[in-house]
Amino acid sequence: NAGVMQNPRHLVRRRGQEARLRCSPMKGHSHVYWYRQLPEEGLKFMVYLQKENIIDESGMPKERFSAEFPKEGPSILRIQQVVRGDSAAYFCASSPLVVPGGEQFFGPGTRLTVL
């Protein structure tokens, strides 16, 4: 059973370009979470999605960031008009259920560098 997959693993963009980060959850998992880890900082929650629904986007910046989890295919985190401050590691996690104490399984992350 493959784990959570993220691609690309490394992404370089110039200021003003768009970044698309993909996450394929573990087989049988329908809950996806995105977290961001800025340099020298802890991981911070961005958004929680189920298939075709955004459940909690309280951690998403108000502008330029969007996320989706379509019926078919991976979850996508999209950053428009990237700026240097978007450089970070973006981790996706998945879980089979939403229960208190339920484990989330993390992907290897995408490291975004904005030049």
Add this chain to the structure above:
Amino acid sequence: RKEVEQDPGPFNVPEGATVAFNCTYSNSASQSFFWYRQDCRKEPKLLMSVYSSGNEDGRFTAQLNRASQYISLLIRDSKLSDSATYLCVVTRSYGGATNKLIFGTGTLLAVQP
């Protein structure tokens, strides 16, 4: 004030030492508690869940004090392979609608030969 606070370290200890990490959380509505481990430039991985009754997994012991809003992790007989950043994590669930993890900034452990 951060919702989950940890001493960032680094903790430099010799092999075989016992080391203790502490963590405090500010929101009394927090429901679940974990320690995760993150190796350099890797994803976080669950080390263990934390319960009020305390739990032990081999050389690792975790404890939760809800009254003091305090979580601890004890590592006995440290190994070189224990070198990593240890993340204190809590969750809050709003009517079952979400289960987002709230991370501390982590405590760096370096075990020296």
